[in-house]
Amino acid sequence: MSQPTLQEALKSLSIDNENAGTWMGVNAHYSDKKIPSYSPVDGSLIGYASFTTDEQYEKSIIEAHKSFLEWRNVPAPKRGEAVRVFGNKLRDQKSALGLLVSYEMGKSYQEGLGEVQEMIDICDFAVGLSRQLTGLTIKSERPEHFMMEQYHPMGVIGIISAFNFPVAVWAWNATLAWVCGNSCVWKGSEKTPLCSIACQKIWNEVTLEMNLPKNLSIILTGDKNIGVKMSQDKRIPVVSATGSTLMGKAVGEKVASRLGRSILELGGNNAIIITESADLKMTVTAAVFGAIGTAGQRCTSTRRLIIHESIYDKVCNSICDAYEQIKIGSPLNTKNHMGPLIDSDAVNNYLQSLKDVEKQGGKFLLKGYQLKGESYSSNCYVTPSIAEVENIWNVVQHETFAPLLYVMKYSDLKEALNTQNNVPQGLSSAIMTNSMQEANMFLSASGSDCGIANVNIGTSGAEIGCAFGSEKETGGGRESGSDAWKAYMRRVTATVNYGSELPLAQGVEFDES
Numbered sequence: 240m241s242q243p244t245l246q247e248a249l250k251s252l253s254i255d256n257e258n259a260g261t262w263m264g265v266n267a268h269y270s271d272k273k274i275p276s277y278s279p280v281d282g283s284l285i286g287y288a289s290f291t292t293d294e295q296y297e298k299s300i301i302e303a304h305k306s307f308l309e310w311r312n313v314p315a316p317k318r319g320e321a322v323r324v325f326g327n328k329l330r331d332q333k334s335a336l337g338l339l340v341s342y343e344m345g346k347s348y349q350e351g352l353g354e355v356q357e358m359i360d361i362c363d364f365a366v367g368l369s370r371q372l373t374g375l376t377i378k379s380e381r382p383e384h385f386m387m388e389q390y391h392p393m394g395v396i397g398i399i400s401a402f403n404f405p406v407a408v409w410a411w412n413a414t415l416a417w418v419c420g421n422s423c424v425w426k427g428s429e430k431t432p433l434c435s436i437a438c439q440k441i442w443n444e445v446t447l448e449m450n451l452p453k454n455l456s457i458i459l460t461g462d463k464n465i466g467v468k469m470s471q472d473k474r475i476p477v478v479s480a481t482g483s484t485l486m487g488k489a490v491g492e493k494v495a496s497r498l499g500r501s502i503l504e505l506g507g508n509n510a511i512i513i514t515e516s517a518d519l520k521m522t523v524t525a526a527v528f529g530a531i532g533t534a535g536q537r538c539t540s541t542r543r544l545i546i547h548e549s550i551y552d553k554v555c556n557s558i559c560d561a562y563e564q565i566k567i568g569s570p571l572n573t574k575n576h577m578g579p580l581i582d583s584d585a586v587n588n589y590l591q592s593l594k595d596v597e598k599q600g601g602k603f604l605l606k607g608y609q610l611k612g613e614s615y616s617s618n619c620y621v622t623p624s625i626a627e628v629e630n631i632w633n634v635v636q637h638e639t640f641a642p643l644l645y646v647m648k649y650s651d652l653k654e655a656l657n658t659q660n661n662v663p664q665g666l667s668s669a670i671m672t673n674s675m676q677e678a679n680m681f682l683s684a685s686g687s688d689c690g691i692a693n694v695n696i697g698t699s700g701a702e703i704g705c706a707f708g709s710e711k712e713t714g715g716g717r718e719s720g721s722d723a724w725k726a727y728m729r730r731v732t733a734t735v736n737y738g739s740e741l742p743l744a745q746g747v748e749f750d751e752s
């Protein structure tokens with residue numbers, strides 16, 4: 240698949256207007272307040288989207304609800320058919336959308352393609368799921384009775400997603416929500432509004448070709464106030480929010496206060512435990528990709544390496560050597576490994592964290608800095624850092640969304656596990672080992688406390704087939720595979736009496752004559 244130019248990609252995705260608006264189903268809506276989208280790759284203005292006004296918001300929720308009322312009566316496998324067509328269109332647009340992701344967000348083109356592939360994968364999963372929305376049947380204690388569980392759609396699902404996965408995370412939520420019979424309203428990041436619009440336009444083609452209800456997907460464009468509105472809106476029974484712990488706490492509190500349901504997938508502070516028997520080659524690749532992939536801006540990025548003391552120097556040296564080979568520059572150039580951070584706030588935040596590490600007594604094996612000059616004209620490029628720290632330091636306990644990797648020593652696996660778990664977040668974790676005992680200890684109840692626990696794989700790059708998320712400050716929600724679909728449905732327990740008597744449960748006698 241050859242790499243398109245930006246112009247070719249935008250043309251293919253039908254993003255040619257000066258203002259791409261905001262989208263209520265198949266209709267564009269415009270407002271006076273525009274959001275410019277600047278590429279972190281070269282600082283260029285790619286285009287504009289417009290903010291959703293209060294009036295447009297109101298109309299959007301009403302229209303999304305109307306579409307839900309129609310859609311819930313469409314047989315689930317037919318709903319799956321629409322998602323299958325969507326997945327095929329994503330296959331056709333993979334290189335164009337992958338390129339836009341790369342240019343608007345800054346991740347490498349390879350990772351942009353990977354993100355679109357993740358959308359295609361979840362479409363396939365959702366198509367299969369549309370024939371597997373199963374519930375249990377349960378034996379009744381009463382004669383001539385049976386009990387069953389039925390799952391029904393919830394209504395309008397609110398999706399809030401972050402800049403770092405500007406298309407895949409929406410697809411994880413939307414495709415499952417659709418096959419379950421819901422409609423969706425989506426607040427993507429205001430840092431990547433054109434990615435949202437590109438996705439909407441692809442879905443719109445499906446809507447028109449298959450004559451689907453017009454507003455199964457609506458984009459709500461704006462800042463955090465839109466997220467606040469969605470969280471408070473009783474007409475949105477489920478809000479799925481992916482992003483920082485700070486954002487998730489605000490959403491979770493508001494949704495809980497109206498007894499709504501939230502699916503929260505928030506920050507991580509992911510560690511790899513590197514044991515004495517670890518395969519060094521695999522370890523270095525896993526750690527380096529985990530730490531500098533997406534410039535450290537994945538919620539699964541590797542933030543900490545907990546290394547056995549006997550191999551500590553060797554591992555650190557090998558990783559530093561690998562870092563020396565990392566090419567930083569335009570993510571559209573496939574020779575580069577690492578692109579820019581999302582914006583200058585992210586750069587400042589990174590540089591501040593480096594100062595904090597120093598203040599707390601950290602020792603840099605490699606100290607990052609901002610790259611200047613013509614090739615880095617967006618001012619968003621930095622070099623990655625590796626620092627020796629102590630796990631309990633404040634800065635280490637926080638998630639710095641940047642290529643900042645911490646290293647620390649351990650002597651005993653139990654101690655390493657304590658260190659790994661001793662952070663507020665819990666998303667992803669990994670152990671590199673060839674010892675069955677160590678691997679199983681890591682996976683046991685007293686092992687890793689994370690929602691993702693990998694053996695001989697890094698912390699990032701999870702497949703869609705499994706549920707994604709974790710407890711602690713990661714928020715407790717699960718998205719994508721396994722039984723995550725249940726969060727988009729309400730469960731009904733139905734007891735059926737096919738006899739001609741009315742025996743009461745628990746043997747209660749009631750004779751009204």
Ligand code: UN1
Binds near residue numbers: 408481537539699702
């Ligand atoms: C995220 O960073 O919010 O596991 C999602 C991964 C990707 C998804 C990351 N499949 O790294």
